[in-house]
Amino acid sequence: MHDLSLFLLDIIENSVRAGATRIRVGVAADRAADSLEITVEDDGPGLPVTPREALDPFYTTKKGKKTGLGLSLFRQAAEAAGGGLSVGRSTDLGGVAVRAWMGLGNVDRPPLGDVATSILTMVATNQEVAFAVDLVDGDECTSLRGSELPQRLPALVAYQEGLT
Amino acid sequence: MADKITSPDQLLARAQQAQADLDLRQGRKDTQVTVHMGTCGIAAGARDVVATFMTEMSAAGVTSASLHQTGCAGLCEEEPMATITAADGTLYRYGLLDKDKVHTIVINHLVGGTPVDAYLIKT
Numbered sequence: 001m002h003d004l005s006l007f008l009l010d011i012i013e014n015s016v017r018a019g020a021t022r023i024r025v026g027v028a029a030d031r032a033a034d035s036l037e038i039t040v041e042d043d044g045p046g047l048p049v050t051p052r053e054a055l056d057p058f059y060t061t062k063k064g065k066k067t068g069l070g071l072s073l074f075r076q077a078a079e080a081a082g083g084g085l086s087v088g089r090s091t092d093l094g095g096v097a098v099r100a101w102m103g104l105g106n107v108d109r110p111p112l113g114d115v116a117t118s119i120l121t122m123v124a125t126n127q128e129v130a131f132a133v134d135l136v137d138g139d140e141c142t143s144l145r146g147s148e149l150p151q152r153l154p155a156l157v158a159y160q161e162g163l164t
Numbered sequence: 165m166a167d168k169i170t171s172p173d174q175l176l177a178r179a180q181q182a183q184a185d186l187d188l189r190q191g192r193k194d195t196q197v198t199v200h201m202g203t204c205g206i207a208a209g210a211r212d213v214v215a216t217f218m219t220e221m222s223a224a225g226v227t228s229a230s231l232h233q234t235g236c237a238g239l240c241e242e243e244p245m246a247t248i249t250a251a252d253g254t255l256y257r258y259g260l261l262d263k264d265k266v267h268t269i270v271i272n273h274l275v276g277g278t279p280v281d282a283y284l285i286k287t
Contacts, residue, residue: 120215
């Protein structure tokens with residue numbers, strides 16, 4: 001994966017494929033603490049396996065496949081940038097919660113990439129799913145909800161261009 | 165495939181285009197375009213393929229087809245891939261897509277009704 005927005009897209013796709021009807025995406029930067037956190041939570045059925053199995057690249061729940069690389073690749077990228085990745089249960093939505101964190105200024109952090117296009121493509125192709133996006137930069141928080149996302153695209157683009 | 169945005173006007177235009185694309189794709193139509201977005205597809209460029217389908221279908225005025233996404237089809241070497249499902253249920257699987265191929269598929273297949281044989285996956 002070239003950048004974090006592609007990892008994000010992959011994790012959102014996992015939620016959609018699991019049958020989630022509500023998906024909440026968070027991107028939070030804290031320049032003072034030198035941290036960047038990306039979260040995806042859903043109201044799907046939850047993990048059918050243990051978190052350890054979910055992060056094993058040679059384990060997948062997909063029939064006919066022998067590998068499940070998405071989460072493990074994301075974890076590898078986060079760890080390389082001084083962070084990590086956890087998978088568990090979403091306390092708010094009841095499904096899966098994926099949280100990745102890393103050093104904002106770490107030289108090995110992948111660029112944020114085009115988060116706006118990742119979100120937009122998932123919104124456009126999964127209209128039965130209610131998306132919510134929270135963008136945090138220090139004390140500033142921008143929340144985008146469902147049908148307003150396309151109109152608020154400039155806010156997404158401005159956010160990602162402020163971080164890169 | 166999204167061009168770099170350099171002005172507020174371009175931001176607004178992109179947002180308006182996105183809204184138009186969403187409106188166009190409301191509901192499930194007789195013909196369905198499904199882009200495969202498993203990890204392999206995303207790594208190979210599936211996001212740009214979706215964005216290009218949105219733009220090209222909107223530009224060509226395609227209203228009889230809807231755009232969707234799904235996971236890996238098990239043909240990772242053919243990613244990025246898209247499957248067009250015709251009204252009669254016939255499946256057309258296109259592989260190794262790029263911007264130019266998507267343009268051709270929209271014009272010839274979705275508008276003209278003729279599948280693009282050269283881009284179909286041969287199994």
